[in-house]
Amino acid sequence: MPEVVVHAKAVEKKYRDVAAVRGVDLEVFRGEFLTLLGPSGCGKTTLLRMIVGFEQPTTGRIVIDGRDVTEVPTYRRPIGMVLQNLALFPHMNVQENITFGLLTRGERKSAALQKATQMLSLVGLAGFGHRLIHELSGGQKQRVALARSIVLEPSVLLLDEPLGALDLKLRQQMQGELKRIQRQVGITFIFVTHDQEEALTMSDRIVVMNAGRIEQIGAPQEIYDHPETMFVASFVGDTNVFAGRAIATAGARVSVELPALGQTVEVQGRGITPGMAVNVMIRPEFVALDDQPGAPCSGQVTDRTFVGADIRYSVTVGNQNLEARRPHRPEDRMLAPSATSGVTIDWANGIAFPSAA
Amino acid sequence: MRTRSLVLSLFGYAALVFILAPIVIVVIASFSPARYMEFPPPSLSLRWYREVLGSSDWLGAFGSSIVLAFCVATATTAACFLAALVTTRRRFVGKSLLEMLVQAPLLLPNAALAMALLALLVQIKGRGTLGGLWIAHCILVMPFVYRPLVNGLRQFDLGLEEAAMTLGSPPLRTFRLITLPAIKPSLITAFAFSFIISFDEVTASVFLVGVNYTTLPVKILSDIQSDATPAIAAVSTLLMLLTMTFVTIVSRMVGIGRVIGSRSGH
Numbered sequence: 001m002p003e004v005v006v007h008a009k010a011v012e013k014k015y016r017d018v019a020a021v022r023g024v025d026l027e028v029f030r031g032e033f034l035t036l037l038g039p040s041g042c043g044k045t046t047l048l049r050m051i052v053g054f055e056q057p058t059t060g061r062i063v064i065d066g067r068d069v070t071e072v073p074t075y076r077r078p079i080g081m082v083l084q085n086l087a088l089f090p091h092m093n094v095q096e097n098i099t100f101g102l103l104t105r106g107e108r109k110s111a112a113l114q115k116a117t118q119m120l121s122l123v124g125l126a127g128f129g130h131r132l133i134h135e136l137s138g139g140q141k142q143r144v145a146l147a148r149s150i151v152l153e154p155s156v157l158l159l160d161e162p163l164g165a166l167d168l169k170l171r172q173q174m175q176g177e178l179k180r181i182q183r184q185v186g187i188t189f190i191f192v193t194h195d196q197e198e199a200l201t202m203s204d205r206i207v208v209m210n211a212g213r214i215e216q217i218g219a220p221q222e223i224y225d226h227p228e229t230m231f232v233a234s235f236v237g238d239t240n241v242f243a244g245r246a247i248a249t250a251g252a253r254v255s256v257e258l259p260a261l262g263q264t265v266e267v268q269g270r271g272i273t274p275g276m277a278v279n280v281m282i283r284p285e286f287v288a289l290d291d292q293p294g295a296p297c298s299g300q301v302t303d304r305t306f307v308g309a310d311i312r313y314s315v316t317v318g319n320q321n322l323e324a325r326r327p328h329r330p331e332d333r334m335l336a337p338s339a340t341s342g343v344t345i346d347w348a349n350g351i352a353f354p355s356a357a
Numbered sequence: 358m359r360t361r362s363l364v365l366s367l368f369g370y371a372a373l374v375f376i377l378a379p380i381v382i383v384v385i386a387s388f389s390p391a392r393y394m395e396f397p398p399p400s401l402s403l404r405w406y407r408e409v410l411g412s413s414d415w416l417g418a419f420g421s422s423i424v425l426a427f428c429v430a431t432a433t434t435a436a437c438f439l440a441a442l443v444t445t446r447r448r449f450v451g452k453s454l455l456e457m458l459v460q461a462p463l464l465l466p467n468a469a470l471a472m473a474l475l476a477l478l479v480q481i482k483g484r485g486t487l488g489g490l491w492i493a494h495c496i497l498v499m500p501f502v503y504r505p506l507v508n509g510l511r512q513f514d515l516g517l518e519e520a521a522m523t524l525g526s527p528p529l530r531t532f533r534l535i536t537l538p539a540i541k542p543s544l545i546t547a548f549a550f551s552f553i554i555s556f557d558e559v560t561a562s563v564f565l566v567g568v569n570y571t572t573l574p575v576k577i578l579s580d581i582q583s584d585a586t587p588a589i590a591a592v593s594t595l596l597m598l599l600t601m602t603f604v605t606i607v608s609r610m611v612g613i614g615r616v617i618g619s620r621s622g623h
Binding site for chain 1: 514516517519520521522523524525526527528530531534535538539
């Protein structure tokens with residue numbers, strides 16, 4: 001049983017009458033890289049700020065390292081944080097930024113300087129100690145912000161969308177760096193983002209949040225392959241959705257009638273009773289386009305996007321629009337827009353959810 | 358094109374001369390040995406400087422003004438800083454009323470305000486005392502100090518304080534090491550402005566000084582009205598020298614752009 005570092009117990013946060021976080025229970029384990037993922041306004045940042053101590057929960061408790069810190073001010077919590085805009089101290093140089101926390105804690109200057117030097121080489125900024133903050137590039141600032149918190153060896157480090165301001169290339173590079181540093185120092189990371197790709201690539205576990213609630217907690221692959229709610233299915237990864245009606249159920253499998261295709265298909269689904277209105281989701285990679293005869297239905301290509309490794313197609317089948325994706329191989333013939341093609345869907349990977357209405 | 362730019366630069370120089378000429382004339386006139394102010398002076402002498410610097414009247418007025426300006430600057434900077442801190446960071450009932458009150462003196466003519474203050478000071482027997490003028494000047498100066506401080510605090514990123522707290526820094530240490538250095542320029546500017554405005558103030562002060570207590574600008578004014586000796590020119594020259602030194606020090610500390618910029622409300 002892994003050790004719990006942060007435990008949010010039945011945490012609620014209301015601003016006047018509006019609930020930003022509703023009844024969240026969350027255990028974060030020692031040493032893991034946990035991501036809070038959700039659209040803006042889903043409550044992930046509010047939850048983060050309650051763990052840090054910038055906000056007080058309306059009800060519920062926050063426990064860190066087995067100690068109830070709900071009433072404890074931020075500066076006495078064993079946490080570190082990298083803020084969205086990084087908030088490096090502009091009137092101090094890199095070294096002074098990094099030693100600030102150590103000196104606050106009462107450490108000797110010589111010891112603090114030595115630790116700062118070690119930290120700088122850990123984040124790949126050896127020799128940058130005397131630089132001023134405004135002389136640093138975006139990526140370098142990220143590293144300083146990280147070093148400034150990590151040097152204090154907090155029980156948990158919280159990161160509030162720190163990569164948001166970087167361009168794509170640098171962002172991907174920093175994602176790798178973050179992951180490497182986290183493994184090296186072994187500190188628990190709670191990372192907040194609205195970018196599902198970032199969440200999938202970096203996390204040990206992902207917490208998907210929506211409208212102040214946790215929708216699902218799981219490893220990235222689990223979240224992607226076995227979403228538990230329609231929201232998770234559509235927020236993480238690309239998805240096609242069909243409206244239909246359940247006809248029969250057998251264990252974890254459901255037969256669903258899809259009026260848009262005029263077919264009855266068998267998909268995965270839990271907690272569904274016959275007769276229920278459902279939505280069936282299927283990922284674009286399970287939609288195959290081919291000219292082979294015998295395809296169960298045919299559709300018309302409306303759009304084609306070449307993204308290098310993949311080709312993405314938009315296809316209209318009946319009156320339903322479908323996204324399909326297939327790996328690109330140079331010898332393959334690409335389908336032209338307005339071409340007619342057979343459409344084969346691997347329904348075994350489809351999942352049915354009760355429709356919200 | 359060339360003639361146009363020539364005309365333009367001539368105009369520019371002419372404007373400079375126009376602005377600087379009276380100052381230059383005052384400075385030159387102050388070195389006159391004559392009994393009355395005249396320009397150009399018949400010869401050069403330091404007579405009036407000796408006179409001014411040896412007169413307990415002038416030195417007394419100068420001292421009163423300095424002490425008054427210092428007290429006013431300290432009190433208004435402190436009070437307005439606290440007010441600005443509250444109004445920029447908290448929402449509370451009566452916030453806009455407070456902001457309006459602080460800035461209300463701007464709307465009233467100084468003479469009208471002085472009349473009201475006179476009535477008040479006579480009531481509390483504060484006419485012609487340091488305390489009385491201090492109250493009056495604080496009220497007059499407050500709006501000029503409040504604005505730059507609000508602007509300075511608005512520009513301050515509260516994230517810096519949050520970051521410091523996540524690094525284990527308690528509120529007082531955070532204020533001292535993070536907030537204060539960031540808003541120091543605004544504080545210095547506010548202090549310098551309240552000092553200069555109080556030191557210069559004459560409209561309201563004329564009503565409120567007494568027989569035994571006067572400020573330098575008021576004394577200059579009354580001397581001009583009674584006998585216009587070159588002593589006034591000498592005092593003016595000394596004051597200019599003092600102001601220039603003062604402004605140079607402040608601008609070295611915070612940058613001249615900031616000093617000028619914040620007065621015009623940026």
